[in-house]
Amino acid sequence: MTTSAPPPKTDSDVTRLEQIQELLDRDSWREAADLLRKLPPAEVAHVLEALPLTQRQILWDLLDTDQDGETLMELTENVRNELVQNMDQEEIVDAAQQMDVDDLADFIQELPVDVTREILESLDEQDRRRLETVLSYPEDTAGGLMNTDTVTVRPDVTLDVVLRYLRQLGDRVPRNTDQLFVTNREDKYLGTLRLADLVTHDPQQTVAEVMSLGVQPFNAYADADDVARRFEQYDLLSAPVVDDDGRLVGRITVDDVVDLIREQGEHQFMGSAGLSEDEDMFAPVAVSARRRAVWLGINLATAFLASWVIGHFQETLDKIVALAVLMPIVASMGGVGGTQTLTLAIRGIALGQLSGKNALYLVIKELAVAAINGIIWAVVVGLIAGYWFHSTDIALVIGAAMIINLIAAAVTGAVLPLLLEKLGIDPALAGGVLLTTVTDVVGFLSFLGLATLFLL
Amino acid sequence: MTTSAPPPKTDSDVTRLEQIQELLDRDSWREAADLLRKLPPAEVAHVLEALPLTQRQILWDLLDTDQDGETLMELTENVRNELVQNMDQEEIVDAAQQMDVDDLADFIQELPVDVTREILESLDEQDRRRLETVLSYPEDTAGGLMNTDTVTVRPDVTLDVVLRYLRQLGDRVPRNTDQLFVTNREDKYLGTLRLADLVTHDPQQTVAEVMSLGVQPFNAYADADDVARRFEQYDLLSAPVVDDDGRLVGRITVDDVVDLIREQGEHQFMGSAGLSEDEDMFAPVAVSARRRAVWLGINLATAFLASWVIGHFQETLDKIVALAVLMPIVASMGGVGGTQTLTLAIRGIALGQLSGKNALYLVIKELAVAAINGIIWAVVVGLIAGYWFHSTDIALVIGAAMIINLIAAAVTGAVLPLLLEKLGIDPALAGGVLLTTVTDVVGFLSFLGLATLFLL
Numbered sequence: 001m002t003t004s005a006p007p008p009k010t011d012s013d014v015t016r017l018e019q020i021q022e023l024l025d026r027d028s029w030r031e032a033a034d035l036l037r038k039l040p041p042a043e044v045a046h047v048l049e050a051l052p053l054t055q056r057q058i059l060w061d062l063l064d065t066d067q068d069g070e071t072l073m074e075l076t077e078n079v080r081n082e083l084v085q086n087m088d089q090e091e092i093v094d095a096a097q098q099m100d101v102d103d104l105a106d107f108i109q110e111l112p113v114d115v116t117r118e119i120l121e122s123l124d125e126q127d128r129r130r131l132e133t134v135l136s137y138p139e140d141t142a143g144g145l146m147n148t149d150t151v152t153v154r155p156d157v158t159l160d161v162v163l164r165y166l167r168q169l170g171d172r173v174p175r176n177t178d179q180l181f182v183t184n185r186e187d188k189y190l191g192t193l194r195l196a197d198l199v200t201h202d203p204q205q206t207v208a209e210v211m212s213l214g215v216q217p218f219n220a221y222a223d224a225d226d227v228a229r230r231f232e233q234y235d236l237l238s239a240p241v242v243d244d245d246g247r248l249v250g251r252i253t254v255d256d257v258v259d260l261i262r263e264q265g266e267h268q269f270m271g272s273a274g275l276s277e278d279e280d281m282f283a284p285v286a287v288s289a290r291r292r293a294v295w296l297g298i299n300l301a302t303a304f305l306a307s308w309v310i311g312h313f314q315e316t317l318d319k320i321v322a323l324a325v326l327m328p329i330v331a332s333m334g335g336v337g338g339t340q341t342l343t344l345a346i347r348g349i350a351l352g353q354l355s356g357k358n359a360l361y362l363v364i365k366e367l368a369v370a371a372i373n374g375i376i377w378a379v380v381v382g383l384i385a386g387y388w389f390h391s392t393d394i395a396l397v398i399g400a401a402m403i404i405n406l407i408a409a410a411v412t413g414a415v416l417p418l419l420l421e422k423l424g425i426d427p428a429l430a431g432g433v434l435l436t437t438v439t440d441v442v443g444f445l446s447f448l449g450l451a452t453l454f455l456l
Numbered sequence: 457m458t459t460s461a462p463p464p465k466t467d468s469d470v471t472r473l474e475q476i477q478e479l480l481d482r483d484s485w486r487e488a489a490d491l492l493r494k495l496p497p498a499e500v501a502h503v504l505e506a507l508p509l510t511q512r513q514i515l516w517d518l519l520d521t522d523q524d525g526e527t528l529m530e531l532t533e534n535v536r537n538e539l540v541q542n543m544d545q546e547e548i549v550d551a552a553q554q555m556d557v558d559d560l561a562d563f564i565q566e567l568p569v570d571v572t573r574e575i576l577e578s579l580d581e582q583d584r585r586r587l588e589t590v591l592s593y594p595e596d597t598a599g600g601l602m603n604t605d606t607v608t609v610r611p612d613v614t615l616d617v618v619l620r621y622l623r624q625l626g627d628r629v630p631r632n633t634d635q636l637f638v639t640n641r642e643d644k645y646l647g648t649l650r651l652a653d654l655v656t657h658d659p660q661q662t663v664a665e666v667m668s669l670g671v672q673p674f675n676a677y678a679d680a681d682d683v684a685r686r687f688e689q690y691d692l693l694s695a696p697v698v699d700d701d702g703r704l705v706g707r708i709t710v711d712d713v714v715d716l717i718r719e720q721g722e723h724q725f726m727g728s729a730g731l732s733e734d735e736d737m738f739a740p741v742a743v744s745a746r747r748r749a750v751w752l753g754i755n756l757a758t759a760f761l762a763s764w765v766i767g768h769f770q771e772t773l774d775k776i777v778a779l780a781v782l783m784p785i786v787a788s789m790g791g792v793g794g795t796q797t798l799t800l801a802i803r804g805i806a807l808g809q810l811s812g813k814n815a816l817y818l819v820i821k822e823l824a825v826a827a828i829n830g831i832i833w834a835v836v837v838g839l840i841a842g843y844w845f846h847s848t849d850i851a852l853v854i855g856a857a858m859i860i861n862l863i864a865a866a867v868t869g870a871v872l873p874l875l876l877e878k879l880g881i882d883p884a885l886a887g888g889v890l891l892t893t894v895t896d897v898v899g900f901l902s903f904l905g906l907a908t909l910f911l912l
Contacts, residue, residue, distance in 0.1 A: 017808070017809070017811070017813075018811065018813060021813040021814065040689065040690060042688065042689035042690065042691075043689050046685075046689065046807075046808075046809065049807075049809055050804070050808075050809035050810065050814060051814065052814060052817040052821075163655055166655045166656050167655070167656050167657065167658070169656060170656050170657075171656075173652050173656055175691070176634075176691060176693060177652050178632075178634050178651075178693065195634075195651040195652065195655060196629050196633050196651065198655060199619055199622045199623070199651060199654060199655060200622050200623050200625060200626050200627075200629055201623065201626075202623070229502075231714070232498065232711075232714055232715070232718065233496065233498035233499050233502065234496060234498065235498075235631070235632060235709075235711035237632060237634065237693055237710065253691075254693065254710050254714070255688075255691035257714070258687070258688055258710070258713070258714060258717060259688070261714060261717050261718055261721070262688065262717055262721065264721065265717070265718065265720065265721015265722065265724065265725065266721065266803065268721065268725040269721065269724040269725045269728070269799065269802075269803065270799055270803065272725070272728065272799075273795045273796045273798075273799035274792075274796065275796060275799055275800065279800060281800050281801075281803075281804050281809065281810065281818060282814075282817065282818070282821060285821055285824040285825055285828070286828075288821070288825045289824075289825045289828040289829055292793070292796055292825060292829055293828075293829050293832060293833075295792065295796065296789060296792060296793060296829055296833055297833070297836075299788065299789065299792040300785070300789060300833060300836065300837065302788075303784060303785040303788040303789060304785065304840065306784055306785075306788075307781050307782055307784060307785055310780065310781045310784070311781045311844075314777045314778075314780075314781060317773075317777050317780045317781075318774075318777045321770045321773050321774045321780075322770075324766065324770075324773045324777075324780035324783075325763050325766045325767045325770065325773075326763055327780075328759060328762055328763060328766070328784060328787070328896070329756070329759040329760065329762075329763055331784070332755065332758075332759040332762075332896075333752060333755065333756060333759060336730075336751065336752060336755040337748070337752060339729045340729045340730065340731060340748055340751065342729075343725065343726055343728075343729035343731055344731065344735060344737050345737075346725075347722065347725065347726065347737075348506070348737050351502075351505075352473070352502075352506075353473070353502065353505055353506035353737065354506065354737065355473070355474065357473075357474060357477040357478075357481075358477065358506060358507065358508060358738075361508040361738065362737060362738070365508075365738060365741055365744070368741040368745075369741055369744045369745045369748055372741070372742075372745040372749075373745055373748055373749050373752055376749060377749075377752055377753070377756060380753075380756065381756065384760065388767075440784070440788075444784075
């Protein structure tokens with residue numbers, strides 16, 4: 001139950017990783033494995049993720065500890081799947097037996113049916129029932145996030161009785177228990193008894209007198225993102241989860257919420273490059289190449305769309321070659337300006353701070369910002385381009401195109417993610433590609449179009 | 457001490473925000489303010505951030521609760537500064553007095569000297585000393601993150617004595633206390649006594665017998681990012697902070713770590729668009745325009761660099777206009793491929809999983825991925841371009857340029873962030889601009905260069 005001892009504080013994560021790497025460089029595999037075995041699962045996972053594929057696999061095979069199950073669950077999904085693929089059925093079942101129910105529920109869904117069956121058969125009646133409870137809720141809900149290791153007490157007993165009950169439980173009080181849940185005979189959730197309240201009140205008082213009623217339980221179908229936000233806003237350490245009838249079915253602890261928040265952040269960042277937040281830095285080349293190919297293919301289609309637009313102005317380009325030299329500037333500035341608006345909007349949506357109501361304000365504000373910057377940079381670009389190619393006409397055309405494209409970029413950046421969200425498409429993933437398609441097309445069209453109209 | 461009651465569970469954040477917005481649409485300012493006053497500071501902050509500037513300011517002036525200080529600290533820095541600018545000195549001092557010491561330490565550094573002096577004078581001796589302790593450490597260290605509200609016990613007393621002491625303290629036990637810290641007479645940190653252990657052991661046992669020795673304290677100068685990672689890895693709820701002599705100076709709680717992790721994620725995501733993680737969605741137009749102008753200006757410089765490269769091939773473009781039509785494709789694909797590698801590398805660095813040791817593996821792997829995708833898409837692009845312009849030569853040139861640029865992109869994407877990190881430049885901020893500069897230049901240079909060599 002006690003947290004395992006972390007290594008001396010001078011060992012930062014990076015230097016520990018380097019220690020392992022040095023051992024591997026000297027082919028001291030056993031020593032490296034011995035060192036790893038002393039670390040908690042999360043740190044083992046951290047080191048494994050940072051190792052190239054072959055080293056990772058060899059070390060994993062050497063490790064084989066009774067922490068394998070926990071370590072697996074600390075790995076990102078892609079790394080875990082890679083390792084599990086090379087484990088035999090017995091090893092997988094062994095690992096599964098070390099997992100918490102919430103982890104096991106995630107794990108089991110990634111496995112072949114026959115392995116799943118064997119794992120289910122290896123569980124005792126109680127654990128199987130608990131697992132089925134968690135599995136009955138979608139992964140991205142409070143029910144999918146929760147664990148079933150709740151300690152419950154009745155409202156009419158005294159704190160003294162609770163204290164004696166806890167002493168009996170001893171080590172079986174689950175990790176990171178900051179509060180007990182108060183339920184009635186039908187398992188209906190009534191309130192929580194915080195350990196801090198338990199120890200600061202007279203033992204003769206009843207649970208009903210001391211318990212907090214303010215902790216609102218999560219419905220098991222509540223959105224996991226909403227759960228995370230509530231944890232942040234209320235500084236929660238744990239929270240009860242109830243079913244539609246108000247019966248306590250489990251609890252969510254802040255450590256799982258921390259992982260969720262980390263994933264959300266990575267999802268936005270990695271998603272904008274077309275990567276999954278589970279992307280393994282050292283994934284097999286074939287796997288990486290295949291995944292990347294899809295994204296490059298999508299972008300190639302949009303790039304050809306832009307080329308097709310340019311293709312309509314071949315006559316113009318043929319006559320004024322300066323246009324070919326300058327045209328990427330207009331497209332590029334639109335992309336940069338639009339991405340800024342898009343990024344603000346995507347974050348706003350993810351935080352639940354941007355909806356239909358205030359979207360209009362955002363569009364107006366971003367339009368104003370784009371107009372100001374459009375004018376400023378139109379003047380700068382116009383002056384430089386005009387001087388370069390000794391042409392006032394080119395200066396005027398590129399300046400006008402710049403203003404048009406920055407304004408189009410601002411509107412697209414603000415409206416597009418809201419539209420995608422409405423259509424059920426993830427703006428963090430699709431927003432960037434679509435935005436630059438618009439800014440490329442508008443950029444080339446406005447610049448070459450204006451040039452065709454006024455310069456030929 | 458008890459958590460304030462959240463509103464009914466059917467009220468998700470978005471609908472609550474919409475409720476407020478509807479009230480404001482009907483000019484029911486008082487009603488909106490009354491509704492807000494019932495919410496905890498974090499939710500008030502959430503709503504305020506989602507409101508356009510004018511509405512936000514009016515509502516803030518109406519609010520004026522004894523939670524103003526906490527609400528201010530829940531706001532992102534830019535929104536907070538905007539509001540504080542319009543507060544008079546008395547209001548600021550009032551708000552400051554409601555803050556925790558760690559928040560106050562952050563807050564005070566953003567204020568003019570005379571306001572700071574008044575706040576310091578308003579504090580009692582103990583709070584001033586505590587504030588000075590926190591202020592003596594940089595903001596991004598364990599010391600800057602910690603609070604000073606620790607409850608300490610001596611090792612030689614019995615649990616029974618601890619329980620009586622806690623009952624005396626009652627409501628003064630700080631929020632989210634999951635463990636007490638064990639110190640000797642010189643305030644040296646010895647171990648922690650978890651409340652869960654306190655309630656599950658015989659009251660006649662001594663603290664020394666029950667306390668956990670495994671919880672390694674953070675040195676006050678430890679990097680805040682390392683602190684966050686340790687919290688994640690060990691599923692910590694709180695952790696002790698000690699000075700260089702091992703004396704307990706404070707504790708870090710998981711709710712502050714949650715905020716830090718959220719900020720780290722937003723920093724990467726927003727940074728790649730040249731925005732700060734504190735960027736206010738509804739910042740004043742002039743402020744936004746100025747900040748954005750800098751980023752657009754930097755990008756304009758890189759765009760002109762690309763144009764300058766193209767400018768050297770005017771003769772070639774003049775002869776084969778198809779090159780102008782196709783050249784953005786090569787540059788764009790390089791940018792997309794390189795950004796994927798860059799994103800992986802930036803995350804690896806941020807997680808402490810990428811350093812000199814395994815960087816070579818990443819470069820080799822990304823090179824292999826780029827080579828495979830380079831060949832695949834070179835064939836596709838070559839076929840389309842060749843068919844479009846009826847020219848095998850163009851097909852061969854664009855295919856070769858594509859392979860060159862994707863390979864250059866992969867190397868740059870993997871090496872650049874490590875180089876920037878070494879130079880003390882934030883790769884999340886500068887990486888994207890520099891990468892696309894490279895992929896634009898290499899893209900145009902290889903495509904137009906090869907065309908000049910082989911097609912003229």
